[in-house]
Amino acid sequence: MFDMNRYRYEYFYDMATVIEGVLPETLCDELASRAQVVIDEKGVDLVRHSGLGTDAVSDLGGDYHHHIFKGDDVRRCLPELYAVYHALVPLVSLVTHTDTVVSPYPLSDVNIKAYPPGGGTLGLHYDTNGITVLLFLTSNSEAPLRMQIERTHPSKNMPWIEHKKIYARKGALLVMQGRKVLHDSEPTVSEQKLSVVCNYYERHDTYRHEDFDNFVYYGAKPKWLSESSGQE
Numbered sequence: 561m562f563d564m565n566r567y568r569y570e571y572f573y574d575m576a577t578v579i580e581g582v583l584p585e586t587l588c589d590e591l592a593s594r595a596q597v598v599i600d601e602k603g604v605d606l607v608r609h610s611g612l613g614t615d616a617v618s619d620l621g622g623d624y625h626h627h628i629f630k631g632d633d634v635r636r637c638l639p640e641l642y643a644v645y646h647a648l649v650p651l652v653s654l655v656t657h658t659d660t661v662v663s664p665y666p667l668s669d670v671n672i673k674a675y676p677p678g679g680g681t682l683g684l685h686y687d688t689n690g691i692t693v694l695l696f697l698t699s700n701s702e703a704p705l706r707m708q709i710e711r712t713h714p715s716k717n718m719p720w721i722e723h724k725k726i727y728a729r730k731g732a733l734l735v736m737q738g739r740k741v742l743h744d745s746e747p748t749v750s751e752q753k754l755s756v757v758c759n760y761y762e763r764h765d766t767y768r769h770e771d772f773d774n775f776v777y778y779g780a781k782p783k784w785l786s787e788s789s790g791q792e
Contacts, residue, residue, distance in 0.1 A: 567655050567735070575709050576726065576736035577655065582695065583644070583731040591638055592697045592754050598637050599627050599674055609779030613683055619775070622683020622744060628777060629672035631665075638672070641695075645670040645758050648693065648733070652760055655735050656691055659763040663689065667773055668759055675703060675745065675753040682745040684708075687738030687759075688768045694736070695756035696728040703753050705734070708742040728753055 562579075570577035598604055607628050613619025635642050646662060653660035663669035668689075675681065680703065694705070704725035712719045725746070726734060736743070745753070761767075774780040 564654060568657065571655055571735055571737065574724070575707060575741040576724075576734055578726065578729070579651075579655075579733045579735070580729065581731055582648075582733040583697075585730045588697045588730045591641065594638060595629065595672060595674060595697070595754060598629070598633075603637070604629050604633050605777065607777060607779070610683075612775060612779055612781055613685060614781075618686035618688060618739075618769070618772075620684040620742070622685070623679075623681050623747075624683055624776070624779070625676070625747075626680050626682065627672075627674040627676070629674070630777065631667050631669045631671065634670050634672060641672070641756055642670055644695070644756075648758065649760070651733075652691060652693060652735060658691065660691060660760050661763045661766070663759045663761060663768075664766050665759075665768055665773070667777075668768070670759070671757040672697075673745075673755050673757055675748050675755075677748050677750050677752055679747045680745075680753065681747040684742055684744040686740070686742060688772050689759040690739055690762050690765055690767075691760040692736045692738030693758040693760060694734040695758060696730055696732050696734070697754040697756060698728055698752065699730040700728040700748075700751050700753045702727075702751055703746050703748040704728070706744050706746055707736075710741075728755065 567577040607624050610623045611621045613621040704727045707724045709722040
């Protein structure tokens with residue numbers, strides 16, 4: 561049963577909700593197989609850097625290790641996912657109660673992160689876009705998305721952090737308030753994880769930090785950090 565009220569409640573209270581069965585598992589398998597061919601042929605970049613994140617890009621300086629299909633890579637290699645990205649706008653809008661729009665930034669509008677076995681990961685960070693959506697192409701018993709949800713209640717003496725793990729399930733869609741909740745991807749051990757990253761915005765708010773993509777994709781330090789330390 562498609563329970564929109566539940567998805568909305570989870571999105572606003574738990575900062576994320578998961579909608580099962582958005583893509584058929586057979587299609588996920590086909591897309592994952594085609595993505596792997598591109599990776600094997602070294603047709604996309606391997607992101608691998610550590611300790612470079614700062615407050616300027618809402619990152620706590622963790623490890624980054626995954627293959628990345630940037631926007632043009634997705635359109636070139638798996639154009640169906642670009643169509644899915646656009647087709648999901650009404651659903652995302654209903655869940656989030658926003659005037660959802662696609663990203664004006666073609667490099668990062670729809671990506672694929674392919675986490676290899678043996679340490680594929682993504683460091684602890686906040687997203688800069690307003691609405692983060694992940695479409696899982698694999699089912700995984702390891703390497704969950706880890707969230708740190710800030711909680712308060714008048715019965716408690718002080719705020720606390722609720723830790724939550726979400727494991728990838730093939731064909732499922734995760735809709736998350738990534739700008740408001742710290743999250744990362746626990747390192748892989750023996751499995752590969754493939755996540756389609758769909759970045760959405762609200763029509764009145766398409767902010768994205770100018771240094772964010774260079775940091776995430778290429779391991780470049782934020783400009784203000786380089787300037788303040790006297791580095792070029």
